[in-house]
Each structure stands twice: as C-alpha cells, then as structure tokens.
Amino acid sequence: MSKIAFVFPGQGSQAVGMAKELAEKHSEVMEYFVKADKRLNTQLSQLIFEGPKEELTLTYNTQPALLTTSIAILDFFQTSGIKADFVAGHSLGEYTALVAAGVLSFEDGVFAVRKRGEFMESAVPNGEGSMAAVLGLDRDPLAEVTKEVSDAGFPVSLANLNCPGQIVISGSKKGVELAGAKAKEAGAKRVLPLDVSGPFHSSLMRPAAAELLNVLDGLEMKDASIPVVANVTSEPISEASDIKGKLIEQLYSPVLWEDSVMKMIDLGVDKFIEIGPGKVLSGLIKKIDKTVKTYSVSDEESAQAVINTLKEEML
Numbered sequence: 001m002s003k004i005a006f007v008f009p010g011q012g013s014q015a016v017g018m019a020k021e022l023a024e025k026h027s028e029v030m031e032y033f034v035k036a037d038k039r040l041n042t043q044l045s046q047l048i049f050e051g052p053k054e055e056l057t058l059t060y061n062t063q064p065a066l067l068t069t070s071i072a073i074l075d076f077f078q079t080s081g082i083k084a085d086f087v088a089g090h091s092l093g094e095y096t097a098l099v100a101a102g103v104l105s106f107e108d109g110v111f112a113v114r115k116r117g118e119f120m121e122s123a124v125p126n127g128e129g130s131m132a133a134v135l136g137l138d139r140d141p142l143a144e145v146t147k148e149v150s151d152a153g154f155p156v157s158l159a160n161l162n163c164p165g166q167i168v169i170s171g172s173k174k175g176v177e178l179a180g181a182k183a184k185e186a187g188a189k190r191v192l193p194l195d196v197s198g199p200f201h202s203s204l205m206r207p208a209a210a211e212l213l214n215v216l217d218g219l220e221m222k223d224a225s226i227p228v229v230a231n232v233t234s235e236p237i238s239e240a241s242d243i244k245g246k247l248i249e250q251l252y253s254p255v256l257w258e259d260s261v262m263k264m265i266d267l268g269v270d271k272f273i274e275i276g277p278g279k280v281l282s283g284l285i286k287k288i289d290k291t292v293k294t295y296s297v298s299d300e301e302s303a304q305a306v307i308n309t310l311k312e313e314m315l
Helices: 021-023 027-040 046-050 059-080 093-100 106-123 140-152 174-187 203-217 242-253 259-264 282-287 300-314
Strands: 003-008 086-089 129-135 156-165 166-172 188-194 270-274 292-296
Touching: 003 106, 003 282, 021 027, 021 046, 021 059, 021 300, 027 046, 027 059, 027 106, 046 059, 059 093, 059 106, 059 300, 086 093, 093 106, 093 242, 093 282, 106 174, 106 188, 106 203, 106 242, 129 174, 140 156, 140 174, 156 174, 156 259, 156 282, 166 174, 166 203, 174 188, 203 242, 259 270, 259 282, 270 282, 282 292, 292 300
Parallel strands: 003 086, 003 270, 270 292
Antiparallel strands: 129 166, 129 188, 156 166
C-alpha cells in the first residue's frame, strides 16, 4: 500500500518574502502570520515578508518564521484532502511536524521555537563554536575522527547525517577545524564551513536543554494524531511524554535524517511531500533513494501542481 510522508525543512531554507503572495491572496493563510505576531508580541510577519535578510537569518527569528510559513502552507495544501501517513522534520522542522500532528498547538509551537532559538544562540558565546559539512566520507570513519579530536580536548561530533556522503559536524571552533583537516586525510572530498551562529546538535548545546525543558513543561503536549519520525532515533513516536524527551535530546544529538527517510521507506512510504520554503529535503531524499517520488510545496502554484499530480495517480 502506497504511503505519503509530509516533511518540513529546517534552518537554511528561509527566504525573505516566503509565502507572502499566498498569504495576501488567502485570508486563512494570513491568519497564521497574524497569530504568530500576537503570540510573540512582535512583527514577525513583516520580517518574513519584507526582511531584512540579516535579521530573518538570526536563529531566534528564523525558527518561528519557518514554522509559521510551513504550517500556513500546509493548511492551504490540506484543503485538497491529501493526508500524510507519517510526518518528519529536519531539526527545527521537527517542531513543524509536531504542530502538523497535533502534538503542539500552532501558537505554542511558535513560542517554543522562539525560545529554542534564543537558548541555542546564548548557549555558546559567538565565535566559539562552528559547523562544517563533510562531503564524501562515511559516518563510521568520520565518527572516529571526531572522537579522536574530542578526546584530545576539542569537542566535536556528528550533527546532521543528511544523506550518503553528506554529514555535518559541529562543536568547538578548534574541534571542527581539526576534525575537518583529519577528515580530508581520511578521504573526505571536501569540507565546507557553514555560516551558522552556533554549534547546533553538539554537546555544547547541553546548557540550553534545561532551559528548553522548562519551556516545554509549561506547554500542553498531546499524543500525535500521525506518527512523527524522531530526529534522534529515526523511529516513529506518538506519545507526548516520549516526544518531549526526544526534543530535549535533539538539541545536543545528531539529526539522523538519512536513517529517518530509510525508516519511512521501510514502513511503506513512497511519496515524500516537502512543505515549506525551498527544496533542500527533496534533494536529500533523492540522494538517499532515487526510486521514491518527491514533491515540493512552497506556494499556490506548486501546491496545485502537486495536488493535480497526486489526484491523477490516485484515479
């Protein structure tokens, strides 16, 4: 039986003007941006629609901006009646998936990721941590490299296992530099420093975990109406108590994206619909398994095209 997964992008997919046209044409879409402004007591919608880009790119702005945009697009898309059997998101996108699955209300989701962004920004002083993409080296030899460097006193670890041959490492600035050099010696084709504000998904994010737990403890979390494939285990989870624990771990643990996609394929998913700005996840999924179908929904035109294609296939 053919199954569908909705997947939601993380940081890096944001763009000034995302979903602006859709929101201006459809009041029910605009309503999400209005709700986000009210919950955060700020003009987030203006920042999303007009910029400036430098401000939108700040972690504590990017996270609620992406969640708001993706959920607004999802709501528009779901009027088609197309439903998901599983949901998943990349890093921040996991919170979008949880809102989509009814675990968090939209307003609480926006608030949670605003606070998450603030805690992530403040966990490590600016310039002391970094991340880099390592291309062309498998996870086991790269894990050995990061362990060797960490054991020498420079924390660094695997952060995002995105697809075969693309793994992001994260940690102290020196740790990432040393691990990058050793990765090249071990056979990596390229090591690309990433323009990020901190060492996300590394042990250096642990100080943010307790603060995030305090925030999540103050929010109502329900069991998921659709199984959510968790970043830290690549397994479907539905119970609210499990989900909360996994969200805390996710701050300082690797995002197992490749494993998550493989798990969904094993469970029968053969159609992945990326909902939100950009096509990053669709590209990664194609590198993981070329036989599955990927679709991207970011505006009215792409939503209608995907709806038409899927409805034809279902006839």
